[in-house]
Amino acid sequence: MKQNINKALHAAIDGPEIQRLKVYGHHWNVKPANILRREGSKVTIEGQIDHSVLVMNDDHLFYKFVFENGELKKREINIEAGGWSQIAEFITDSIEVLGFPVPPDKIEEIGDKLDTMQNGEWKVDIQRLALRIALAAYKRMHGITAYTKSNFKGTSQTFTPGVYEADDFWTVGNDRITSIKVPPRMKVLVCRHRPGEGKPEECKVYTKDTNRLDREVMGVSYLSVEDRDNPSRALVIDGTEAMRTEYVVEIIEGSGWIRKNVRQGSVQASDKIFNDWTTARGVVDGGKDAYTFTGKLKKVTLTGDKKNIVVSIDGGPKPALV
Incomplete structure (x- = not known):
């Protein structure tokens, strides 16, 4: 299930849409978010998930989450299933489980807790998936995402503020990072070697998306990620x-x-x-x-x-x- 959850998060944040993806025992069509934006410490994500039923019309969920300073300040969940209805009980209960405010590097731990919550009712599970997407988006906006291929393709890994060396590149692997996405208010020092061990020109600071890293830092083995709203x-x-x-x-x-x-x-x-x-x-x-x-x-x-x-x-x- 973990692999399919990651596919759903990728579809919502990076696109393209993925259809008939089975998560939590149901099939979903996950669309790219309409809005994914960071303004200072405020992150907004807004999008849609469909409950895919082969013999009936799909059910639709429209979500909007707003985070500020690590806290979920606003949540709108609307499910269209033969008419509009407001379903917020699961989301409300989950907030207490999450224990907000939370630092970005705790998102995976929180997501694991959500994944183990049992229900089976599609209206609850679709909300659970929407909340997972919102948390992943919050983390993405407070970290940089590295890719093993140019133009933001290949295997990816998100790094929240901190210092990382080759042993921390669990997904992307050492010497394989080729492109990076850097959200507003974030910056990253990218180095071929640990600072002080290589030549000065083998490090470079990036503050925006770069579809192919500069030649002098190809073969990345060190990252220092910083949130400019919480500088080091x-x-x-x-x-x-x-x-x-x-x-x-x-x-x-x-x-x-x-x-x-x-x-x-x-x-x-x-x-x-x-x-x-x-x-x-x-x-x-x-x-x-x-x-x-x-x-x-x-x-x-x-x-x-x-x-x-x-x-x-x-x-x-x-x-x-x-």
Whole structure:
């Protein structure tokens, strides 16, 4: 079923229409969305799904979802089945299950929960599919989508804000990304190698759809994705003048992520990131460690030679949360 759900999401977001696709025990005609738009933190998706019945006229569902700041602010579900009727009970119940607001990188987990909800009634299942499409669209508008062929064809994978290396390219594979879609307010640093390991010209920033990547970054093995409405910041723990000091950096869960920053610090393999990319733990001993993070910093905890440690954000003074 997972494969067919992915086909339905692809048809709704990228097109073309797919017919007689079996999902949740029913056959659907999934049409490309009429509206898929992002304006700042607001994402709107509007479209149609048909319940395909061979011996009868198709039933139609028309949906509209509006997300703002990770919350589903507006939902319109109209089912045309021998007359107009408003069916919203399933959607209303599902919102509580989803636990909004949600970060884009949690969409797959939420989708899996929706897929395991049992019913069988087509009017409920068609709403479930519409909600899955809306969630996928929300994620798409808060991430970049990479394709293995030019002109946005081939296998695809969506990357929400964060840093990704070859091991994270589960679908598209290492060295195979050829084109990318970059929604409004998003940007991505594309590199052939991890920054600092290759030549400077082997990285490039993209802020719009590109049907074929530039030659110097072909063979992609590193992506850094950023949402310009929630820009990343650099945190440096400078222990150049200090003895051995341990640290813990925590980001408020759900507000963002933290990744190693090899450009501004010498982060070692022993410095680890935990708790779903919200906590970094490591040691400085006569050197600097650095991280890139988004969202809200919860606190930085130091243990050891705290007097001689300098913690800065974007080159500014020591944050009050230390």
